[in-house]
Amino acid sequence: MMIPENLPAYWVNHLSFAMRRALVQRFSAAGHDVSAEEWAVLLILQAHPGLTASALSDKAFRDKTTTTRMVDRLARKGMVTRARDTDDRRVVHITLSPQGQAQFDALAAIAQQMLAQVMQGISPADLAIATQTLRRMTDNLKGDPA
Amino acid sequence: MMIPENLPAYWVNHLSFAMRRALVQRFSAAGHDVSAEEWAVLLILQAHPGLTASALSDKAFRDKTTTTRMVDRLARKGMVTRARDTDDRRVVHITLSPQGQAQFDALAAIAQQMLAQVMQGISPADLAIATQTLRRMTDNLKGDPA
DNA sequence: CATCATGGTTGTTATATACAACAGTTGTAT
């Protein structure tokens, strides 16, 4: 048995960890105390303002309790706000605060810059094939486990 | 700002999480209580029996304290053993126990099967390009952060 | 209305992670 270096699965994991770690380090170096998980949630909220907690859980592929705690932390940091839905008062809408949006912009610049570095020197053709292959692998995993 | 679905970085993270989760679920379904992190360490130890703690830390890209605790857990589960080096008594060598090796074989079959599923239907050419691209991205990240 | 379903939070537990401090061991330089 081996997951050797000529299998994409190895590099997927390796790169995923390396990127997450590098991102957090650069955030930290710029004075931002934001984890990779928090960043992922902020990205989602940016794209979908006012998302409900359960919808956020789905998009982040996390348990709803995990999401509750994550939103707690982000709210404590002043980056997001919760608002009860007026129609259905069970529902909570989560939104970036103005302060959170401003911080998001700063973080996004850092992330964007890292992405540019990571992809530098890769031909559009290879990039397309790599993306498509990863997508295919993801689909394969979701499909029947047989 | 977006890390949209046409960027490989998005799929790298998505797939990494999905694979790790799927793997743990299949381990669990087969009666094995082994986390993804533990599996990564077992893989390394399988390939490098008697590895020292610090060398293991390096290979796993983890802090040495993290490694100590990880080895603690694996030892508690009876999967690995520690042995002091006779020459340099600071050094600890870590090895799969017979029981750990047996369990490893069972886990490897499950992992291998999942890998086969994930890669099914992907042409060798695409696979090679994807692997090479991911490797390139990893190198880019390690290079100068400029 | 009574019951059931839904959305979210809390209690609890376990893992993962790493910084700081430490203990024991080895190497080195006077």
Place this chain on the structure above:
DNA sequence: ATACAACTGTTGTATATAACAACCATGATG
């Protein structure tokens, strides 16, 4: 040889991540 420095690994502590079970408040259905 002895003192000091460097190294290996562990422990103390703190925090984040994650999810199961149980729960509360609210809404939907008969």
